[in-house]
Amino acid sequence: YQRRVRAGLMHDGYKSMARYVQNNFLDGARQDSYDLLVGNHRYSASEESPLVKPRHPVALLLPAAIAVFFALFLLKLMMPEETWSSQITHLALYVGVIVALLKQCVVLGEYLVDQPVLYLTLAKAKSE
Secondary structure, three states: OHHHHHHHHHHHHHHHHHHHHHHHHOOHHHHHHHHHHHOOOOOOOOOOOHHHOOOOOHHHHHHHHHHHHHHHHHHHHHOOOOOHHHHHHHHHHHHHHHHHHHHHHHHOHHHHOOOOOHHHHHHHHHHO
């Protein structure tokens, strides 16, 4: 009975995290396409398209760096060294780098979140 409860809690936690990542990091382009399809945003050839702006390099490099150092951390756990002091030093280094990168995610969060681009143009058009 408890296994089922724990498994259900783990599944619910997984679904919540997946929904959070989907809504905050991957959904901006989808919302923009809905705005175009429904007609909330009218595209004209005379204006510059807000959809062609490239993403900041931080949005690509920071998650990749976190993934690399997390993979190194896992590899170091699976393949221990001969001395414990070297093992602990490497693990502490990887944890420190991952924590520093996660702090940078908080600081540079606006570059990581995929916000709808047309939202600002819609808000500006409604105020005029």
